[in-house]
Each structure stands twice: as C-alpha cells, then as structure tokens.
Amino acid sequence: MVIFGAAGDLTKRLVVPALYNLALAKLLPEEFAIIGFDRVEISDEQWRNSLAQMTEEFVKAGGDSAALNQDAWKWLAGKMSYMKGDLTDSSAYQQLKTKLDDLDKSNSSGGNYLFYLAVSDRFFGSTIDQLGKACLSCQTEGHWRRVVIEKPFGHDLQSAEDLDQQILRTLQEQQIFRIDHFLGKETVQNIMTFRFANGLFEPLWNRDRIDHVQITVSESVGVEKRGKFYEGTGALRDMIPNHVFQLVAMTAMEAPNSFAADAIRSEKAKVIEAVHVCDSKNNCGAVRAQYKAGEVGGQPVPAYRSEPDVSPDSPIETYVALKLMIDNWRWSGVPFYVRTGKRMARRKTHIAIKFKGVPGTLLREMNLPASAPNWLLLRIQPDEGIALEFGAKIPGPSVRIGDVRMDFKYEDYFGAAPNTGYETLLYDVMVGDATLFQRADNIEAGWSVVQPLLNNWSKSADDLAFYDSGSQGPAEADQLLACDGRAWRPIN
Ligand code: BG6
Numbered sequence: 001m002v003i004f005g006a007a008g009d010l011t012k013r014l015v016v017p018a019l020y021n022l023a024l025a026k027l028l029p030e031e032f033a034i035i036g037f038d039r040v041e042i043s044d045e046q047w048r049n050s051l052a053q054m055t056e057e058f059v060k061a062g063g064d065s066a067a068l069n070q071d072a073w074k075w076l077a078g079k080m081s082y083m084k085g086d087l088t089d090s091s092a093y094q095q096l097k098t099k100l101d102d103l104d105k106s107n108s109s110g111g112n113y114l115f116y117l118a119v120s121d122r123f124f125g126s127t128i129d130q131l132g133k134a135c136l137s138c139q140t141e142g143h144w145r146r147v148v149i150e151k152p153f154g155h156d157l158q159s160a161e162d163l164d165q166q167i168l169r170t171l172q173e174q175q176i177f178r179i180d181h182f183l184g185k186e187t188v189q190n191i192m193t194f195r196f197a198n199g200l201f202e203p204l205w206n207r208d209r210i211d212h213v214q215i216t217v218s219e220s221v222g223v224e225k226r227g228k229f230y231e232g233t234g235a236l237r238d239m240i241p242n243h244v245f246q247l248v249a250m251t252a253m254e255a256p257n258s259f260a261a262d263a264i265r266s267e268k269a270k271v272i273e274a275v276h277v278c279d280s281k282n283n284c285g286a287v288r289a290q291y292k293a294g295e296v297g298g299q300p301v302p303a304y305r306s307e308p309d310v311s312p313d314s315p316i317e318t319y320v321a322l323k324l325m326i327d328n329w330r331w332s333g334v335p336f337y338v339r340t341g342k343r344m345a346r347r348k349t350h351i352a353i354k355f356k357g358v359p360g361t362l363l364r365e366m367n368l369p370a371s372a373p374n375w376l377l378l379r380i381q382p383d384e385g386i387a388l389e390f391g392a393k394i395p396g397p398s399v400r401i402g403d404v405r406m407d408f409k410y411e412d413y414f415g416a417a418p419n420t421g422y423e424t425l426l427y428d429v430m431v432g433d434a435t436l437f438q439r440a441d442n443i444e445a446g447w448s449v450v451q452p453l454l455n456n457w458s459k460s461a462d463d464l465a466f467y468d469s470g471s472q473g474p475a476e477a478d479q480l481l482a483c484d485g486r487a488w489r490p491i492n
Pocket of ligand 1: 151181
C-alpha cells in the first residue's frame with residue numbers, strides 16, 4: 001500500500017487508525033507493506049512515531065482506556081517505511097517503482113499495489129497520469145493495481161466529467177475506488193439491510209403509504225480551520241451531491257438484482273438520475289443560509305464571516321435545505337426534504353419517514369386529532385438506531401391518543417467499538433469489492449441534479465438567508481415545508 005500524502009491529516013486521523021484496527025482484527029496479510037510518500041523530510045522512525053501518537057489518541061477517544069495494543073501496533077509499524085518525494089516529479093515515481101520492485105523480490109506472492117491518494121483533489125488527475133507513465137498502474141496477470149481517491153470529485157458537473165476522463169485514460173473503471181466516507185458508516189450500510197432483508201417495510205415503501213421523507217445532516221461544528229477550502233466550496237458542494245445523495249439513494253433506490261457492486265451502483269445511479277430540485281429554476285425548492293454568531297453547547301461561537309480565512313462579506317452558504325422530487329413510479333408526488341448545515345443546535349444525521357395517516361372519519365366523530373403521526377426514524381449518527389413512532393391509547397376512561405416509540409439501539413445489541421468507518425472501505429479495496437464506492441456515473445448524476453442551482457447561485461447571493469449558530473436553521477427553511485403544510489422534525 002502506498003499512501004500519497006503520508007504526513008497529512010487524512011492519513012493520521014483516519015487511514016492509519018483504520019489500518020491499525022484491521023491489524024488488530026488480523027485482517028491484513030502477513031506480507032503487507034506500507035510506503036508513506038510525502039514532501040516533508042522525515043525519517044521512517046519519525047513518521048511511525050507521529051502515527052503511533054495519533055492512533056493512540058484515536059483509541060482513547062473511542063472510550064477505550066487501554067492504550068494502543070502494542071502487539072498490533074508493532075506488527076503494523078514494522079511494515080511501514082517512508083519515502084520523501086514530490087507528486088509532480090516523475091523521477092520520484094521511478095524511485096517508488098524501484099522500492100516496490102525490491103519489496104516484490106522479498107515477497108513470494110506479492111505484486112498487488114494499492115495507491116491511496118490522501119492528497120488535495122487538484123493532484124488526483126496528475127498523480128494518476130504519473131502512475132501510468134511510470135507503469136505503476138499496469139496490471140499483469142494475477143497482480144492488481146488499485147487507486148483510492150476521496151471526495152471532492154470535481155466541483156461541478158463539467159469538472160467531474162473532466163476528472164473522470166483524465167483518470168480513465170490511465171485506469172480501468174474497476175481499478176478506481178472513489179470513497180464517500182458516509183458509505184463507510186455501518187448505519188448507512190444498514191439502510192439496505194433494513195429495507196431488503198426484512199419483508200415488513202418494503203410493501204409500505206412507496207407513494208401509496210409514504211407522505212414525505214426528511215433527511216437531516218446537521219453538524220454543531222463550524223468551518224474551523226477550513227475557511228479557505230470552504231470559501232471555494234460551500235455547503236451545497238461539500239455535502240449534497242455526495243453524502244446527502246448517498247442517503248437519498250439508499251432510501252429511494254429499487255431493490256438491486258443482486259448484491260453485486262455494479263447491480264447496486266446501477267440502481268443508485270438510476271434513482272439519482274430521476275431526482276430534481278423542486279422548481280430549481282426559480283430557486284423555490286432551495287434555501288441557502290449562513291451562520292451568524294451564537295452559542296453552541298453553552299459556548300459562544302463566531303459568525304462564519306469572522307472565521308479565519310473567510311471574507312467579511314462572504315456569500316458562501318453554510319446551510320442548505322432542498323425540496324427534492326423523484327420522477328419515477330415509486331416516488332411520484334412524495335417530497336424528499338433534505339437539509340444540512342454547520343453550527344446547528346446539535347450533530348445529528350437521520351432519515352425520517354412520515355407515513356400517511358388513516359382516513360379521518362372515525363377519529364373526527366370522536367373529536368380526536370386527524371390521526372397519530374407514524375414516523376420511521378433511521379438514526380445514522382449519533383445514538384445509532386432505528387425507531388418507529390406511532391399512536392397508542394393513553395390509559396383511562398376516555399379515548400386519548402399518545403405518541404409512543406419502539407426503539408432499537410445498536411449499542412444495546414452490538415456494543416460500541418472505536419471505528420473510523422474506513423476499516424470496511426480499506427478492506428473492501430483489498431479484496432476488490434467496489435460495492436461501497438462511487439462509480440463515475442453515480443458522481444455525475446449527483447452533480448447534474450445540483451448544477452442548475454450552482455448556476456443560479458453563482459449569479460447573485462440576494463437570497464442568502466442567515467441563522468443563529470446553535471439554532472435549528474433559518475426561518476426560510478421552515479417556510480419551505482410550511483408551504484406544503486409540513487414541518488421539520490426538531491433537531492434535538
Ligand atoms: C466531509 C465534509 O466530507 O464530511 C465536512 O467535507 C463534514 O465538511 C464531514 O464535516 C461530515 O462527516 P461526518 O462523518 O463527521 O458526519
């Protein structure tokens with residue numbers, strides 16, 4: 001495994017802790033080797049030590065008071081070496097090739113290479129070109145070459161198409177593993193299990209029984225030190241065509257013919273191709289907003305415009321709410337309201353499905369509310385679990401209906417283990433299972449949906465709304481649902 005960007009944040013925070021967990025679970029092959037590649041001048045030892053420190057912090061943050069498992073860490077660290085190199089220098093790739101050839105000689109079965117591009121997206125295309133030129137990406141009989149990249153995949157439809165074209169000049173589609181880290185989350189993967197391994201819900205999963213769907217990805221953090229990145233990105237690009245659309249696709253897709261990677265990815269592409277933002281021409285189905293100063297978790301926090309590296313009159317949105325419609329047989333007429341924002345009241349990712357009510361007559365005769373709300377809640381994070389809310393008779397002589405809930409919590413059944421979400425993804429790359437990775441058409445379908453909005457929003461920011469940090473989001477987003485006689489579930 002070659003990690004480009006070996007001294008960077010992604011490597012330290014996620015990739016190496018995930019490798020450590022895989023080592024702990026004995027899921028890495030004995031003849032495994034990691035070469036870290038980066039521009040900084042550090043020794044093998046310094047690289048390993050900095051990683052040991054971060055991995056230990058990760059283990060502790062997961063609530064495990066025990067320090068790093070020394071056996072697992074030593075095993076992994078013994079496989080690590082560092083190489084200084086510049087991504088734009090072709091001679092560095094020749095040196096890398098020599099290093100890999102040497103490793104192959106000492107390894108009876110070796111010769112499979114996994115290149116992990118933990119680097120800025122602007123280097124994706126050129127690094128892959130360089131891998132091709134150095135013949136590091138050429139697969140020979142029985143030896144694979146795979147490349148992992150992680151969002152952003154382009155910053156609009158055109159740039160995503162350009163990137164794909166550039167990559168596909170060197171690699172075959174099966175060699176590329178595009179990570180959307182939401183797919184590494186067990187609870188996201190479980191949406192498909194929940195839908196397709198249980199007979200109970202699927203017959204209800206359509207326009208006949210579902211009134212609408214709400215998808216919320218709220219964060220309590222602000223942009224922190226990522227002002228520069230965020231000023232060129234905004235919430236729409238950062239979250240919607242990728243993470244949020246993964247949740248939409250998992251919720252709305254048809255059952256695949258099999259659990260094979262391409263069967264699943266084709267169904268996902270198909271459903272996203274049918275999505276459109278309601279009345280996006282007039283911006284009516286979309287709200288964008290930016291956080292003002294406020295309080296989160298009892299602490300005062302600054303406005304977005306006062307964050308480091310952010311312009312004092314920035315028009316960039318930190319919040320988006322959309323009303324999506326899906327033009328297909330199953331979902332015709334069922335709105336999917338999605339929202340994502342930073343510096344909201346709470347960190348919460350959930351999918352809430354509201355079922356249609358009962359015919360009103362009977363309850364009306366008894367002077368009762370039209371019907372008890374039936375909600376199915378898929379809690380992706382935190383408090384991972386699934387709940388079903390329905391109405392029950394409140395005990396007593398008169399008929400009164402109370403809202404009650406049946407609740408499944410992952411922790412109760414499966415315990416909680418510190419997990420980065422990258423363990424499964426890395427393991428799957430090694431075994432060649434692309435199910436949890438994005439195919440080019442999935443990415444382009446996502447960009448196509450948001451492209452009309454990107455076009456409109458780039459013309460003027462007159463419709464930018466504002467919300468207090470620590471709040472539920474802007475009033476304009478409440479209005480989006482109020483127009484349809486609906487309301488967001490509170491983020492609490
Ligand atoms: C990243 C975005 O892809 O996902 C971040 O760039 C966001 O802005 C993050 O905070 C959210 O991921 P998670 O796993 O913390 O919900």
